[in-house]
Amino acid sequence: LEEVVQGMGLDLTYEQMKGKVSVTTPTDTRILAITVKDSDPVMAMKMANAIREAASVHIMNVMDIQAVNVAETANMPMKKASPSVLKNTFIGGVLGVFLIIAVVLVRYLMDDTIKTPEDVEKYLQLSTLAVIPLNEGEADGKKKKKKVKRS
Template identity: 55%
Template sequence: MVIEMGNGRKNNEIEIDLVEVLHILLERIWLILGMGLFLALVCFIFSKFVLTPTYESTTKIYILNKTGETSVTYSDVQMGTQLTKDYAELINSRYVLEEVIQKLGLETEYRNLRKQVRVATPADTRIVSITVEDIEPARAMQTANCICEVASSHIQNVMDIEAVNVVEPANTPTVKASPSVTKWTLLGGIAGVLIICISIFMQYAMDDTIKSSEDVEKYLGLSTLALIPIVSDGDKAKVKGRPKKVKRK
């Protein structure tokens, strides 16, 4: 694999041996696994003990349009599905959410509460689900039910709807919605492995030193005639410390 790097008139080529890169990664497999486990542990502790858990409570309503017929046709369902987008905007409107804040005495603002509310419409239905996310399970349930009550009245007045029926009231959540400790731990481990692998790869790609006679022949195209061993300071000291032999006459 050859990577060309152009810079003006100078063109530099970096030749990368994928087999050699794989060999280097395998040699440092314990370092890679250690980094992955370390970041996974950090993310586990952070998501488990640092991040504030949030809970979600959902209520569902069914919106019935005014019609003279008792039966509901497929076109009615399609029309109702299209109108659910309008219902979602009305549910998230300032009028509804500010009235909810006032009724429950919430210490928050309209913008903040809107971020906590999620409105969804299942396909081919006229059912609208209202989900509220909060750090307090009981408050999430109370807010969802209050939004359902206020929004039902507001939708009937604005859209001239026959009735808005509660399909499923909100309940107190017992399981936290976020953060997911498993997801955080898994992502942390993957991030740790990727970071150390990229670091090792960059170190290999930028290293242009000659390490062996094979590198001389490979990169310079020259034949090696002889090898000169490198003598360390310790070896020099050993050589100097050896007693000289005295020739006997």
Template identity: 50%
Template sequence: MDQKDYNKEFEVDLSELFMVILGKFWVIVMFGIVFMLVSFLVSKYAFVPEFESSTKIYVLNKQNNESGLTYGDLQTGTQLTKDYMTLVTSRLVIEQVIAELGLELSNEELRNSVTVTNPMDTRILEIAVRNKDPFIAKKAADALRKDSEEHITHVMDIKRINLVEEANIPENPVTPNISLNIALGGVLGIVIASFLILLRFFMDDTIKTPEDVEKYLGLSVLSTIPLQSDMNVTNKKNKSTNGRVKRERRRRACGDN
């Protein structure tokens, strides 16, 4: 088989697969709708929504307190940003926040709910806390900022840390993302339905039409014979019709007499 014949056969197979998918389009749509509905119900009632509150601080370590801000200060602050991020979630700070707020959380649970990020090319640290209660999320973020400021100034031997933004009270939950889950559920349903339809098509190796005989066996079909069940149905219809005709003739004959 040369390359031209191979490409032709490949294109025919793709068109056949497309027709198979198109023929079961309603099944694919139903799968997508069902999975979208399931995703909505699971996201709405199975997951507990979480709120996120964030605060920002500005950290700069000045090497010379008598002079103004120098380029060396900026470079040093950038290099020490990762150290500051580590100190924010240190064990001492986490334990102090839990004790101050009376949280019923372990150190690991609170640490896992905290995210510390540093926007690129800045010395600003953003501290975000997630919790089921938006007010607790705000209080924890503020307490974490305050306690980490004291810890950083003591460990890094700097005078102070400037506040950029206080923590906010979140209005909308960040998880679960219902819209995203519904979209992903619909896509998953479509993919699963398409996979099952194609799997059934590939596993079905029966010959159904005269065209299949010519295509897969390379034989010419001279004629076709109808199935016996179809013949029986036709015979039953003919017998039923003949019976009605005979009864009608007898009725007319009796009427004439």
């Protein structure tokens, strides 16, 4: 990886390059599958091909063989590997629902206002002398504005 970074003149450290590259070997084969993830698909393809070339030379030296067969060169990705818009939207929606539930629950639990005559008797140990009834146009102590029809 260091050879590829220096050869391509990339402004990356070994750890950053290592985070972009994954190498796998399919079961019961001697094939290496090199995958590179980068924001620029052309750069990802170039890095994968450069790693393939550097690995081929290294394998020939270590294994003392004449040539390494290349099954295929890196291809240009046609679709984004990440981020997944559908998955992120779903996760955001679920987190939003939990956040709303938490806010409503905290507001309900922290609400210590007196709303009914029973609350006065329960919290203040006082009996109520009178209750002022709401007018027909009022709800929960808040006056609603009536719409005026103009003709």
